[in-house]
Amino acid sequence: MNQLANVRKMTADDLEAVHxxxxxxxxxxxxxxxxMHELFENQYAHYFVIEMEEEIVGYCGLWVVFDDAQITNIAVLPTYRGQKLGETLLSYVMRFAKECEASQMTLEVRVSNLVAQAxxxxxxFKEIGIRKNYxxxxxxxxxxxWVNLHE
Known part of the structure; x- marks a missing residue:
């Protein structure tokens, strides 16, 4: 984990930075x-931010429905990429999903986004299919x- 990074739950005060x-x-x-809908109206949604020196530099959202977790979105500011912040954030979210008793997690990624796929x-995560024209x-x-969270 990046020692200078802090991951926490997203709040309404984080909306401008996340956007x-x-x-x-x-x-x-x-x-x-x-x-806002995700934060306050979707009972399955959980959103997190990652901070460096109190600046929000990334975020990740997921839905947990029964034993299934789905990443809705994850992003890090372009100037902070390559510092393992995405890895720190996603690892945290995966642990959170396990604590919510999710046994598996899925996500979609552009076929051209080789950095994210890596x-x-x-x-x-393993490749399990293609969503055409997504x-x-x-x-x-x-x-x-897809990943089995208990392996």
């Missing part, structure tokens, strides 16, 4: 309203990945 990260990371970013494989900005396929 900035979202907009800097994705061609079709979620709206602030979508994050991280997911490092943490035990991304609306360019109809790129998504690679569906």
């Amino acid at each position: 900035r990260i979202e907009c800097s990371s994705f061609p079709n970013p979620w709206t602030k309203e979508a994050f 991280l997911y494989k490092k943490l035990g 991304y609306s900005d360019n109809q790129e396929d998504a690679l569906l990945m």
